[in-house]
Amino acid sequence: MAKEKICLIINPISGTDSKKNIPEEVAAAFDQRKYDLFIRITGYPDHATEIARKAAKKNYKYVLVAGGDGTVNEVAKSLVHTNTTLGIIPSGSGNGLARELGIPLDTEKAIKIILREHTRTIDYGMANGHIFFCTCGFGFDAFISDRFAEGKKRGPLGYVRNILESVVDFRSEEYEITTDNGTITERAFILTCANASQYGNDAHIAPGASMDDGMMNVSILKPLNAIEVPQTTIQLFTNNIDKNSKMTSLITRNLLIKRSRAGMMHVDGEPVSTGNEIKVETIHKGLKVLAPDNGLRGKKRRESENIFNSLTRWFN
Numbered sequence: 561m562a563k564e565k566i567c568l569i570i571n572p573i574s575g576t577d578s579k580k581n582i583p584e585e586v587a588a589a590f591d592q593r594k595y596d597l598f599i600r601i602t603g604y605p606d607h608a609t610e611i612a613r614k615a616a617k618k619n620y621k622y623v624l625v626a627g628g629d630g631t632v633n634e635v636a637k638s639l640v641h642t643n644t645t646l647g648i649i650p651s652g653s654g655n656g657l658a659r660e661l662g663i664p665l666d667t668e669k670a671i672k673i674i675l676r677e678h679t680r681t682i683d684y685g686m687a688n689g690h691i692f693f694c695t696c697g698f699g700f701d702a703f704i705s706d707r708f709a710e711g712k713k714r715g716p717l718g719y720v721r722n723i724l725e726s727v728v729d730f731r732s733e734e735y736e737i738t739t740d741n742g743t744i745t746e747r748a749f750i751l752t753c754a755n756a757s758q759y760g761n762d763a764h765i766a767p768g769a770s771m772d773d774g775m776m777n778v779s780i781l782k783p784l785n786a787i788e789v790p791q792t793t794i795q796l797f798t799n800n801i802d803k804n805s806k807m808t809s810l811i812t813r814n815l816l817i818k819r820s821r822a823g824m825m826h827v828d829g830e831p832v833s834t835g836n837e838i839k840v841e842t843i844h845k846g847l848k849v850l851a852p853d854n855g856l857r858g859k860k861r862r863e864s865e866n867i868f869n870s871l872t873r874w875f876n
């Protein structure tokens with residue numbers, strides 16, 4: 561019988577942990593009588609997209625990615641609607657998709673999940689043609705993703721520094737939002753379309769969002785005053801932000817967002833400049849991914865969460 565082909569793509573600059581043992585660990589995990597393993601290191605942005613596209617074209621069984629959400633997005637968007645299944649070895653700063661799917665952040669445990677070969681088929685979103693798997697956003701989250709990309713400083717402390725600096729400079733905008741159920745106009749601090757419940761780092765902007773329901777959760781957080789910031793931050797990390805009085809949550813398959821001028825958005829944390837009209841669509845069950853069968857599946861985990869373990873995890 562012909563051997564199956566597997567590609568492992570490693571982003572050498574993602575996250576803060578060393579990835580030097582990953583090739584060896586993955587090679588040792590797969591039976592080389594059954595599988596041919598090809599290992600590729602990315603050399604520049606979007607390189608992972610090119611590698612994964614070629615692998616899918618050649619009918620590789622799996623493309624495994626060791627990187628953060630940016631790299632996972634680059635790989636996964638090449639695999640949608642193909643026969644090739646994504647595997648994730650979380651190696652980023654936020655690891656939103658991995659966390660959402662219940663994939664362990666520890667490399668050895670993540671490889672064990674891959675070896676179980678349990679496949680889930682998940683939805684993805686498209687914002688003006690840009691594919692995302694977790695979130696795309698237009699307010700403060702887009703502003704900080706742009707700052708973060710400029711700052712080049714990776715890791716949780718990089719996020720904290722960028723967030724504190726950005727909060728001072730950010731100006732909220734007014735949006736006209738048309739969903740399957742009608743149109744609203746709202747000035748928002750955050751406007752996020754969420755296929756997954758979180759941005760990454762267990763920062764849950766859309767508690768209850770499910771990756772396989774064929775729907776997009778839209779979280780609109782009105783501008784906050786300084787007194788409201790600490791409580792809102794706690795709610796974000798304890799999966800309770802839907803209890804915030806400034807939050808409006810909508811569920812729709814497709815939506816159209818209009819703003820007064822062109823500007824930034826982010827897709828899975830990567831900044832992209834786009835026009836003043838943004839069409840967001842949900843594509844149902846477009847990506848096959850190796851994941852535990854006990855992932856979030858849209859259930860709220862607030863019962864088991866508390867702010868201390870969330871923040872401790874974030875800073876580790």
Ligand SMILES: Nc1ncnc2c1ncn2[C@@H]1O[C@H](COP(=O)(O)OP(=O)(O)OP(=O)(O)O)[C@@H](O)[C@H]1O
Pocket residue numbers: 571572573574575576602603604605606607627628629630631632634651652653654655656714715760829830
């Ligand atoms: N060799 C390289 N040199 C510079 N940039 C690269 C290289 N390879 C990949 N990249 C880019 O690195 C960027 C950051 O990667 P990624 O998002 O995976 O890590 P992260 O930002 O640390 O994690 P997260 O997104 O989970 O916070 C991606 O946009 C990717 O295109």
